[in-house]
Amino acid sequence: MKSRQLGPLTTSTLGLGCMGMSHGYSPDGNESGAMATLARAVELGVTLFDTAEVYGPYTNEVLVGKGLKAYRDKVMIATKFGFKVDPTKTSGGAIAGTDGRPENVIAVAEASLKRLGTDVIDLYYQHRVDPNVPIEETVGAMADLVRQGKVRAIGLSEASAATIRRAHAVHPIAALQSEYSLWTRDPEENGVLDTCRELGIGFVPFSPLGRGMLTGALKNLNGLAADDFRRSLPRFQQENFEANLELVTLLEGMARDKGVEPGQLALAWVLAQGDFIVPIPGTTKIANLEKNVAAADITLSADELARLGDLLSPAKVAGARYPEQMTKMANR
Numbered sequence: 001m002k003s004r005q006l007g008p009l010t011t012s013t014l015g016l017g018c019m020g021m022s023h024g025y026s027p028d029g030n031e032s033g034a035m036a037t038l039a040r041a042v043e044l045g046v047t048l049f050d051t052a053e054v055y056g057p058y059t060n061e062v063l064v065g066k067g068l069k070a071y072r073d074k075v076m077i078a079t080k081f082g083f084k085v086d087p088t089k090t091s092g093g094a095i096a097g098t099d100g101r102p103e104n105v106i107a108v109a110e111a112s113l114k115r116l117g118t119d120v121i122d123l124y125y126q127h128r129v130d131p132n133v134p135i136e137e138t139v140g141a142m143a144d145l146v147r148q149g150k151v152r153a154i155g156l157s158e159a160s161a162a163t164i165r166r167a168h169a170v171h172p173i174a175a176l177q178s179e180y181s182l183w184t185r186d187p188e189e190n191g192v193l194d195t196c197r198e199l200g201i202g203f204v205p206f207s208p209l210g211r212g213m214l215t216g217a218l219k220n221l222n223g224l225a226a227d228d229f230r231r232s233l234p235r236f237q238q239e240n241f242e243a244n245l246e247l248v249t250l251l252e253g254m255a256r257d258k259g260v261e262p263g264q265l266a267l268a269w270v271l272a273q274g275d276f277i278v279p280i281p282g283t284t285k286i287a288n289l290e291k292n293v294a295a296a297d298i299t300l301s302a303d304e305l306a307r308l309g310d311l312l313s314p315a316k317v318a319g320a321r322y323p324e325q326m327t328k329m330a331n332r
């Protein structure tokens with residue numbers, strides 16, 4: 001696979017989002033399946049793996065560390081701190097606010113290193129900006145970890161353009177991770193993509209497959225378990241879901257004409273938005289991983305890009321990407 005830059009880090013064009021192996025979308029608890037998917041990703045040339053303290057909580061880092069142990073020198077592990085974690089709950093319920101205090105930055109890094117079974121975190125992100133702690137203090141502690149050799153590079157997730165600038169003035173930010181896909185264009189509209197391009201910061205789109213919706217694999221909500229995180233999202237409420245499904249049908253038509261899968265079109269569109277962009281589609285399955293990785297080789301003409309962009313333009317998508325409380329946590 002070709003490589004791209006996230007600031008100073010050289011990575012495969014696409015990474016692998018590991019959250020779904022233990023968190024969010026009713027994980028099946030199939031550890032050996034997850035291990036096999038991680039190993040296949042390495043075989044296919046994927047070098048960026050994404051996890052977080054809160055996924056599980058805690059268990060996803062252990063799984064990812066175990067699955068990548070044999071390949072540690074070939075891959076980069078990105079993890080995240082920044083939520084107050086409720087260990088008695090799972091999935092979105094484990095998020096009990098934000099904690100960007102320097103002592104938490106340090107404590108979580110130490111704990112993540114142990115759970116991952118490694119001596120360095122390649123990319124350490126703040127998961128959400130804490131409105132009660134100046135970003136300079138949080139990033140100052142992250143920079144201390146870089147100086148100590150415990151972290152190679154630092155990133156932010158869902159930070160605003162203004163916060164990115166303040167953070168970057170304290171220590172170079174390698175990557176900014178936010179939701180970005182055919183049906184979520186916020187980073188185009190709020191200046192985040194432009195800021196990253198200008199400052200030489202890599203941009204890592206999360207949920208680039210629209211949490212599975214853009215693959216066409218999700219035809220009704222019945223298949224989602226009662227605790228599936230998507231059930232809490234406005235776009236996955238019955239009426240909105242049905243309206244969005246119609247847009248996906250159009251995407252499926254375009255994919256058929258081109259002889260590819262709808263999810264591959266969605267990924268190729270994201271990849272075409274800039275060479276500083278490294279999406280991290282999430283999957284638990286080898287067959288889906290192989291399709292997603294193959295999307296890195298799809299070329300779209302200017303006309304195809306424009307048609308795709310129009311197919312799922314923001315005005316056509318029904319429902320917000322997050323419920324109100326989670327929206328408030330983003331883009332601070």
Ligand SMILES: NC(=O)c1ccc[n+]([C@@H]2O[C@H](COP(=O)([O-])OP(=O)(O)OC[C@H]3O[C@@H](n4cnc5c(N)ncnc54)[C@H](OP(=O)(O)O)[C@@H]3O)[C@@H](O)[C@H]2O)c1
Binds near residue numbers: 127177213
């Ligand atoms: N920074 C943040 O706040 C934040 C938030 C959310 C996610 N993330 C990160 O971003 C990563 C990716 O986002 P995501 O997992 O939310 O959403 P996503 O990548 O848009 O979609 C993942 C969903 O799509 C399905 N899928 C993947 N490839 C498929 C294919 N080729 N055909 C059919 N279905 C397919 C997966 O199911 P299967 O497992 O069945 O393939 C899963 O349900 C996460 O794993 C996590 O690391 C970060």
